[in-house]
């Protein structure tokens with residue numbers, strides 16, 4: 001896939017703010033600061049399309065990016081950000097659930113986890129939640145530049161084991177810093193959109 005055009009078409013906290021047409025969607029989920037917005041920028045080859053921040057909790061709304069006027073990548077707000085208030089956390093749950101449950105065009109949710117760490121209890125919960133809604137099977141392990149090639153297998157194995165992935169599920173290590181791995185994700189997106 002060659003991404004020629006990408007634009008933010010909607011920013012939503014509730015359903016009536018979602019785009020109304022039936023374009024296909026692929027969403028990115030993961031804890032705050034894991035690198036969802038950075039990955040989106042890398043895929044579309046734009047430095048600042050999605051706002052990236054060193055401090056977690058940057059993306060607080062569901063952001064819909066239309067790609068090639070054909071489908072959308074949806075950047076979901078991150079979870080596990082301790083400093084937000086309880087009411088924000090509750091809204092987060094409602095916001096994500098409202099989106100995941102019954103979004104017609106949603107093909108896949110890509111879950112992002114940090115390659116360096118064993119997935120957290122919240123990562124596991126998120127993954128189980130996704131399964132519950134009928135999504136499965138694609139994990140991006142971010143910040144791959146932070147570990148050595150030798151550590152890669154072990155870290156990916158740890159992610160597989162902790163999330164309870166099936167052998168056919170994919171884990172794609174990606175580094176936005178070194179710009180590696182995203183070609184595999186693009187291939188995966190191509191496959192999904194063709195189905």
Ligand code: GTP
Nearest residue numbers: 033034035036037038052053057058059078143176
């Ligand atoms: P929220 O919007 O808070 O949910 O965070 P996010 O998941 O969108 O993370 P974001 O893309 O804003 O990135 C968080 C931080 O991680 C930023 O400082 C990025 O520069 C850094 N980062 C993202 N991807 C990578 C990577 O592959 N390698 C390294 N070394 N840093 C990365």
Ligand code: MG
Nearest residue numbers: 036037058059
């Ligand atoms: Mg973000």
